[in-house]
Structure formats: C-alpha cells, structure tokens
Amino acid sequence: MTPSPSSTSSTETPLIALHGVHVVHRARSGGLFTRDHVYALTGADLTVAPGETVGVVGESGCGKSTLAKVLVGAERPVSGTVLLRGRDLWAMKPAERRATVGRGTGMVFQDPSTALNRRLPVRRILRDPLDVHRHGTPTEREARVRELMSLVGLPPALADALPGQLSGGQRQRVAVARALALDPDLVVADEPTSALDVSVRAQILNLLLDLKERLGLALVFVSHDIQTVRRMSDRVITMYLGRIVEEAPAGEVTDRARHPYTRALFSATPGLLDPVDPIPLTGPVPSATRPPSGCPFRTRCWKATEMCADAFPDASPGTTPGHRFRCHHPVEEGRPTRELVAQAAAVTAGPHGPTKPPRESP
Numbered sequence: 271m272t273p274s275p276s277s278t279s280s281t282e283t284p285l286i287a288l289h290g291v292h293v294v295h296r297a298r299s300g301g302l303f304t305r306d307h308v309y310a311l312t313g314a315d316l317t318v319a320p321g322e323t324v325g326v327v328g329e330s331g332c333g334k335s336t337l338a339k340v341l342v343g344a345e346r347p348v349s350g351t352v353l354l355r356g357r358d359l360w361a362m363k364p365a366e367r368r369a370t371v372g373r374g375t376g377m378v379f380q381d382p383s384t385a386l387n388r389r390l391p392v393r394r395i396l397r398d399p400l401d402v403h404r405h406g407t408p409t410e411r412e413a414r415v416r417e418l419m420s421l422v423g424l425p426p427a428l429a430d431a432l433p434g435q436l437s438g439g440q441r442q443r444v445a446v447a448r449a450l451a452l453d454p455d456l457v458v459a460d461e462p463t464s465a466l467d468v469s470v471r472a473q474i475l476n477l478l479l480d481l482k483e484r485l486g487l488a489l490v491f492v493s494h495d496i497q498t499v500r501r502m503s504d505r506v507i508t509m510y511l512g513r514i515v516e517e518a519p520a521g522e523v524t525d526r527a528r529h530p531y532t533r534a535l536f537s538a539t540p541g542l543l544d545p546v547d548p549i550p551l552t553g554p555v556p557s558a559t560r561p562p563s564g565c566p567f568r569t570r571c572w573k574a575t576e577m578c579a580d581a582f583p584d585a586s587p588g589t590t591p592g593h594r595f596r597c598h599h600p601v602e603e604g605r606p607t608r609e610l611v612a613q614a615a616a617v618t619a620g621p622h623g624p625t626k627p628p629r630e631s632p
C-alpha cells in the first residue's frame with residue numbers, strides 16, 4: 271500500500287514506517303535448506319503513529335511474526351525500507367542500527383520460558399540491555415532495575431530469582447520489563463499471552479495496556495486471539511500469505527471490513543458477530559513457497575475473477591480515516607456478514623468443496 275496520511279492518525283511523522291518491504295527465506299525441509307524460497311512478507315507498507323496500538327491478525331504462517339521482527343530491526347528485508355522516526359534502519363552501520371533499535375524499540379516474545387536466559391537472575395536480565403547500551407552509571411542502572419520491576423508489578427524480593435523459580439505470568443512481566451528497559455517509543459508484542467495459563471493472560475494484557483497509557487508507548491500486538499486484538503487495538507492489520515490485505519480502525523473491522531478475507535476471518539471467530547456461520551472458503555491456504563500470482567487470496571475467494579490473478583490490487587481507502595484495503599472486488603460497504611455467507615456458499619462448491627477458515631484458538 272502506498273503510505274498515506276490516512277494510515278496514521280495524524281499528520282505527525284510516523285514512529286515507524288515500512289515501505290515496500292519484502293522478506294524471503296530459504297525454505298527448509300527436515301532441518302535442511304531446499305531450493306525453494308518462502309515469501310514471508312511481500313510488499314508490506316505500514317505506518318505506526320506515536321502512542322498508537324496496532325493489532326496484527328491472520329492465519330498461522332501468514333507473516334505476522336516476520337512483520338514483528340522487521341519492526342524491531344531483527345529481520346532484514348531483501349528489499350524495501352524500514353524508517354524509525356524517519357531514519358532508514360538498514361542504511362545505518364550495524365553499531366548505529368543496534369543502538370537505534372535497542373533504544374527505540376522493545377520486543378516481547380510469545381514464550382518467556384525460552385526468551386529469558388534461564389541461568390541469569392531477574393536483576394541481571396534487566397540490567398543486560400542497560401549495560402549493553404551503557405545507560406547511566408552502575409548505580410543508576412541498579413535503580414533502573416528496581417524501577418522496572420515496580421513498573422511491571424514484580425516485588426523487589428524477586429530480583430535474585432531465576433526465571434525457573436517464577437510463575438509464567440511473572441516471567442512474562444520480566445520480559446515486558448526488559449523490553450521497557452531503555453524507555454522505547456515502540457513495543458512489539460508477538461503472541462505475548464499464548465504460552466500463558468488462561469488465568470494470567472488478562473493480567474498481562476492489562477499490564478501492557480496500562481504501561482502503554484502511562485508511558486505513551488506505541489504498541490504493535492500480534493495475536494491469534496482476534497477478540498483480544500480488536501479490544502486492545504486502535505487499528506487492526508489483516509495479513510494473508512505474506513501480504514497486508516487490509517488495515518481498519520478496530521471498531522470497523524468486524525462487519526465493516528471490505529476485504530473478503532478479513533470478513534471470512536472475523537466470521538470464523540466465535541462470539542464476535544451475531545450468530546452467523548463462518549463464510550465458507552475454497553480449498554486450503556496455498557504454500558508460502560508458491561503463493562498464487564496477483565492476489566494470494568484469490569484461490570479461496572468467492573469473489574475472485576481472472577483479473578485477481580493478474581495483479582495484486584493497489585490500496586483503496588475506506589470511508590473512515592485509517593481504513594485501507596487491497597481488493598479488486600471488495601465487499602460492498604455495510605453488507606451484512608450473513609449475506610456474504612450465503613453468497614460464498616453459492617460459489618464455493620468447487621472441486622475442493624467449501625472449507626471453513628480455521629478457527630484460531632485464543
């Protein structure tokens with residue numbers, strides 16, 4: 271999508287902007303590289319404004335984690351630019367990039383058990399980024415560690431605990447504190463609660479929202495849990511097979527989304543819409559090593575025509591600011607989901623038969 275002022279909430283410089291970003295991996299099979307390539311992210315354009323919360327949804331393997339890693343400079347695009355406060359990350363020398371990314375962004379990963387060094391006590395885990403980036407004096411670093419623990423609700427007594435001695439929720443609080451150590455403007459949380467017990471998920475989500483408000487952070491939140499993404503975000507990005515196909519204000523994304531895939535995805539989320547069957551789609555998700563030409567969703571889309579095979583559509587604006595979609599045959603404005611279910615059911619009985627988009631478990 272061509273970046274436009276509509277993709278940020280105001281005319282201020284975006285905190286981070288991706289322009290035409292492509293990420294391609296060598297495919298692996300049984301641990302060995304093959305000759306195939308995985309098109310993990312294709313032509314991604316995205317801006318995040320200071321203080322904004324952007325949710326990212328899409329089926330497994332659509333490129334959400336890749337997008338998250340690109341945003342924190344952990345994945346180098348094969349082409350395209352990543353601008354942090356207007357500065358091109360990949361045009362910088364490595365040391366400058368590490369410093370810029372380290373101070374400007376923080377990342378919270380899915381599983382704190384693997385993301386934290388098991389041999390280091392909490393105090394050392396939190397000091398590490400401060401030491402690496404030579405933040406203040408040693409005394410100030412110790413004070414910052416205490417401040418971070420208090421910020422995320424960890425009692426000081428846990429400073430000498432090892433990750434293995436903490437509960438899952440406490441470990442994720444340590445991971446959040448580490449992401450905040452250098453006072454970043456942007457935190458990217460990639461499935462921050464999916465490895466946690468259901469009972470502590472809400473606590474971690476509330477912590478992230480609270481910190482975001484108190485510290486004025488921008489938050490990019492990747493999750494399979496569509497309900498939560500919608501509740502937490504200002505804007506929701508829908509991805510399909512490496513492409514950003516729609517971005518919409520969170521209040522619009524359920525039944526005012528214009529991309530057929532977004533509508534199908536949300537129709538398959540239990541409890542989100544009035545009782546309505548999922549929109550049936552044709553066949554499985556194609557392989558990311560051989561994405562269909564043009565619009566990658568066309569092989570499953572009930573609205574696809576020949577033109578969808580020719581070119582990936584340009585971005586079209588929705589009627590509200592911040593709403594953009596890429597579809598040759600968008601869903602008509604305001605068309606109820608139940609009518610789309612009937613429409614799709616009438617055309618998806620192809621050779622593969624209709625399939626439901628998979629229900630992603632929270």
Ligand SMILES: Nc1ncnc2c1ncn2[C@@H]1O[C@H](COP(=O)(O)OP(=O)(O)OP(=O)(O)O)[C@@H](O)[C@H]1O
Nearest residue numbers: 295296297308310329330331332333334335336558
């Ligand atoms: N390092 C890598 N080497 C090879 N392929 C990769 C690598 N990282 C990701 N991929 C592939 O790139 C595609 C996008 O992966 P990514 O992890 O970004 O998707 P995702 O939407 O986050 O998936 P999930 O929801 O399952 O975590 C997938 O096909 C994945 O198998």
